[in-house]
Amino acid sequence: MKHLTLVATASVAALATSIAHAEPLRIGIIESLSGAQTSTGRLYANAVKYGVDRINEAGGFNGEPVVVTEYDNAGGAPEAADKFRQAVADGVDIIVQGASSAIAGQLTEDVRKHNIRNPGDEILFMNLGGEAMELTGDKCQFYHFRFTTTAPMRVNALTSAMKEAGDLGTKVYAINQNYSWGQDMQAAIEAAAPEEGYEVVGEVLHDVNKIQDFAPFVARIKSAAPDTVITGNWSNDLLLLMKATGDAGLDVTFATAFLDQPGNIANAGKTALGHYIANNYDNAAGDGTFAETYRQATGHLPIFVEGHSAFAMAQLQEALKGLDFAGGPINVTEIALALENSTYDSPVGPISIRKEDHQSIRPVVVSKVVENPKFPAEGTTLGFAPVKIVEGKDAIYPVQESCEMDRPEG
Template sequence: MSQQRIRRSILKGAAASLFIPAFGHAQDPQAPIRIAMVEAMSGAFANTGESVLRNLVWAVERVNQRGGVRLPQGPRKLQLDRYDSKGQTDEALSALRAAIDDGARIIVQGNSSAVAAALIDAIDKHNARDPQRRVIFLNYSAVDPILTNERCSFWHFRFDAHADMRMAALMQVLSGDRDVHSVYLFGQDYSFGQAVLREARRQLGAQRPDVRIVGDELHPLGRVKDFAPYAAKIKASGAQAVITGNWGNDLTLLVKAARDAGYDGKFYTFYGNALGAPAAIGEAGIGRVIAVADWLPNLPTRESEAFYRSFRERFPRPQDDYVHMRMQLVIEALAQALEKAGSTDAVAVARQLESVRVAFASQQGHMRAADHQFQQPLVVGVMERQGTPGVKFDVEGSGYGFRVIRTLSPAEAEMPTSCKMIRPG
């Protein structure tokens, strides 16, 4: 086996001999259904990969604890294998080939729209070339809008709100924030980061034409270790707010540098609600860091609270508590589609995923068949001290959590698509 292939099964008791060669016999009808997570488990964004792994492990465990997926031939468990992409596109493509050779027919990935775009292209070509081994791609967080617009694919399903939808939710808050008259646009220099800033400019022009853009800057993805020069420019610009789609260490290091520089403006973020960001900015973030998400731990429902508490029981370390509701919905949707299809055939399962509707822990959503963009509620939260009204739970033991200040229904969050879906004959 290649040294580049890093695979760890999280299905307890699964035999190491489950390797299925590319030209082997038909799969055992009782064998686990393999799900391959292609994600950065090392490198600059390893913390994001580990966060994803915890969430998917928990979701798979829940399906298996209730007996697995019920198929006509009998129940089958799910098996999650992880493949380290190291955050690099070429490594992700190598991992995809390894996963297919190992017998995986469900691919999950999300932490990088550039990687997701490459996987979509590779899967389209593979499925056309090798119909006996077709695979489906479930995307939990690659949110470049192009992936369900111009580059939409029958084999790709996105379960996160895309960047334009997230930006629209943030703008519902920013449009009413009359203390903000100038903003600095800041992002990672790749397809997603560029899309965020492009949409920020468009929506600001439509909703807050009075707001001046005093900075508009992109930086290398995952390569900047010292954001102090950027923070100094942001502070010197006089911007009253920063709009950023930064994630992982690129966000944490940015907010740390801004804190150290004495910047006291607001941060309108896509991912400011975890992975070290609240602890990094500390007291300076109270009332100033705004984040959009599909779900937040302080959503005020009993079902949501029970969901969060059960995750904390499974993963008790405070630093492990970045919970993704949508990743639970990914696995629930997959299990439902498999059962309705009555088989693991990729075409049959994909057709069921096109119309899937899932409800879990008070969260509900459905897949839009036109472009395979999942439609679900969105929430916007503001950072506050734990214990203040609306903040029962903090983030990663930081003492700070997010109070929900705006909720959008699926209909309010929905946006049009330009997808021209090509489906198999």
């Protein structure tokens, strides 16, 4: 009996202390931290932690520092579903993921179902890198926010900026990977043709990360004689394609989406000169303040996806500023509503959220590979020089008809 009393006293004491402490906002990073996509997953996690550190430096939220937990989804959707449940068990309020559209598809569905079943205990999904159109189309939902571009935004920015610079030409070849991203790219390249006054002289979809020799594809490109090759390829598919083109002595301009992936420029060498990229952010495009702050905090300049991921967390910080739960329970729906109305002034221009499908309206930076740039790529004399920053309102595309979003009542 004495023992029981002791337990009861202890649990009352524990309860009292938990009341004295406010509820912290919990962020779960469900990222590819082992497996083939580790290097990219790591970058997303770095940037999120950087962003959360800034929030905590400014006093945290709800009277407590924001808590971040990393979960390794090992690059697979079933594992991500598993880690999502783990995160729910840990009481996470916001989950973050960037390295894969497939995993983003899994997580947005998991979040949707969780929120249907647990009203009042919602979870918000900040999608930092899943660019598949269906995430803001068929699968669009109130608690999913996309903080990156999509294929039409990249292609429209690329073609308009290259046309202005006189580098686009009139004949365009589309080579992309055969899955939703590559298909989205191809559709966007076809769709932009009348506006920008080019003709698509050939298009091909190929296997993802399986091709070792792009020579047959280069031969097809050569016979179509384009001025520009637009590709959404990433990783080896981009590198080997550019190398094969260089080896064949083919003189075309590449318009890419992922040329800034770490190691690409160093591997491609001089072959990369003159090629274009459209992305969310480049160090040379801002005034350098953000890049320097980031370098001081993490020991390196923001690379690849780190910039725009840090902006997403900064935008969350903006949204949180207007909220006060007075140390009480976190209301995720109110955070989502605040996020919808937030605007963040990033180094390359303002970023806001489109309420209809929760796609961010954001600037797209178009850059060109040059020699001796302001920020050379690791171990080279090459790097990106910004050509044009396409403002958010010009880069955005119409809301997809397939998006039917159920908004919370009230």
